[in-house]
Amino acid sequence: MDNIAGTKSGLTWTVHISVFLLVALWLFPTVGLFVSSFRTADQIAASGWWSSLSAQERQLPAIRVEGDEDARDGMFVIEGRLFEAEDVEVSAWGTSSREPNAYDPDATADLGDGEALTVTADGSYVLTGPDSFEGQRLPRIFSTATTPPEFTFENYRNVLFDPSNREGMAKAFFNTLTVTIPATIIPILVAAFAAYALAWMDFPGRALLIAAVVALLVVPLQLALIPLLKFHNTIGIGKGYLGVWLAHTGFGLPLAIYLLRNYMVGLPRDIIENARVDGASDFQIFVKIILPLSFPALASFAIFQFLWTWNDLLVALVFLIDATGETTVMTKQIVELLGTRGGNWEILATSAFVSIAVPLLVFFAMQKYLVRGLLAGSVK
Amino acid sequence: MNPAFQGLLTIIIGVGGCIGYFYFSNQFLDKVLYPPKGPNAGRNINRANMIRPWLFLFPALCALGLYLAYPVYETLRLSLTERVPGGGSRWVGLDNYNQMFNEPKFWEAMRNNMVWLIVVPAMSTAFGLLAAQLTDRIRWGSLAKSLIFMPMAISFVGAAVIWKLVYDTRPAEKEQIGVLNAVWMAFDGGIGSVLTLQLLPSLVLLAFAGVVGLIGWVFVRPLVRPEGSPTGIAVMPLRVLVGLAAVWLIWMSLGSVFDVLTATLPYGQPQTWLTIPFWNNFFLMAVLIWIQTGFAMVILSAALRGIPEETIEAAIVDGANPFQIFFKIKIPQIAGTIVVVWTTITIVVLKVFDIVFAMTNGQWETQVLANYMYDKLFRANDWGVGSASAMIIMLLVTPILVWNVYNARKEMR
Structure with missing residues (x-):
């Protein structure tokens, strides 16, 4: 325009x-x-991730010669390849860490005692010597080579499917799911009924209640931590799933009521009044007319609540995770890993991505509803 | 019991209980208590209709009262008492607050929070506005928008890991794997480095000071040159306040320009970004700005679309250039939405906990109020001071709370 x-x-x-x-x-x-998250620990430590997307020339870690020896013309020969990948191109190599680039490809290094080593450009090597190599320490090969991009699923296998890995994410993943689903579903229903009353029923004090909901919308949940923990301990819930579900329900309600009420107020008055004239009770109107028509608003809130409970750390720390750590959630697990495995980026990146993946899927699948909810939910 | 099974059971009990409660309470009201028949049918219907709203509201009110309203009162009480060994508590008046105000760590958290409160909403709104305006004009705009919006779905903890990788540091002789250090090491102290790292930031700071000056002037002008309709007395203190804040911000940014221009930067040494006092706060803020920009963009883009086209067409006919249209026609019309976005992000900032907790845990002078509170409550186990700091957060939120309620009531009328 x-x-x-x-x-x-x-x-x-x-x-x-x-x-x-x-x-x-x-x-x-x-x-x-x-x-x-798709690179090995060595790769991550050796170069920035941005350089892993194209073929890179870099110095590779030392590789020790290995293989069975053949006897050929009175000489003992070991043949092998430095790399499993096909399209590696060696540009220089050496046999000691002091001079890792001493030889060009195809050159032959004299190792003393008549032993000789040749490395070709494609990474295959030939070690020859007059005596058997049996029981000897074989030489190491340092090389600088251009390697193609290389990725692995090993990290994900480790983090998700290795039952012996005590820092794995599998259990935390299921714990997070267990927290999230009830904490998303229960507030919706409670809020929907309240929102209907605030939108379509006339009673003294309604305006005041709506104002109270708007006010509670911004009350920081930090205030609720100690009083509620005390309360949970008093009524015997203590730390556990029930407590965290209740807490998430309570904290999610203001937004839910606010969103749903604003949506329901906008529904056409005619439909509801016609139904009333036809003798429908408020309960029937709510279940048969309001709920189906409010689906977009319900979906918006469900996404919000899902993302919020899935991504939450504070509420889980306070109300769920006890000393045994059996009920740890993914966010907590990642924070622990940040402390204990600060430098192990392959573990950190993979764990973080496991926890990010589900919200991202939900986000891209249901973005329309999320945007709609945001527009309705920011207090105008 | 298996937690998954327990979860399923809770869903069934929760959902079933809710539906059952609403169904049977309504049935009870209509069939038993006040049946709409018999001699008192009319009166009964009226009575039933008076009670019914409260039936619908009851569970929600219970939960809200217990989980949000009661804690505000209880936290206030806890902040004025101290725990006595062996249970119970003792009234200590404002001792907890006094103790807190004497702690340097608290003032550090306050100072950092204030910087967060200025920088994060401002940057997020500015970037969001920029993104909204730019993406509205191109064909692949919606794709661009959803990509910028994406960080909203990522948890603060996940974002912390993502950005720790960006800030990662390796010894100087090794290849850097953190983007920021890789970029940093590319600067060698030559003329290019001076231009990009000293002159450019100075210009940005000067521009910032200029914008602040402009906004401040808009607010203060009616005080200096009263013209047209007399402004309300109630707005006067606000205008003075904005003016003073603007002067302070300009002073600070001009001081920073001087610092930036005279600084000698440690070229060639990889930096551990998160341990540089003061500046590390900005590296943490970047994470939240990165997340919140998408939110600002979505809301502002909807507001930009809602601007009546006639106003823009009229401006074009009058020969306004795109920048004039943007700043003089569009911005004033979406000012209300900008305030909404700003306040919403402000609330997020006040509650920010996860990012600091996961990235620095308040070390190296990056403490913020929410994390300070968590430290006091669950590490030092000092409920009094912890509750007192929670009350400070509540106090900071209160103006926004009042403003929101005021607006909501105005809208309903």
């Missing part, structure tokens, strides 16, 4: 480029974590 008075192509290009840069900047950190 700005272009009515003629398009300036220069400006349009500037817009395209700036949006592209902005998107790239916003995606870059996430992509970094995603790519890192």
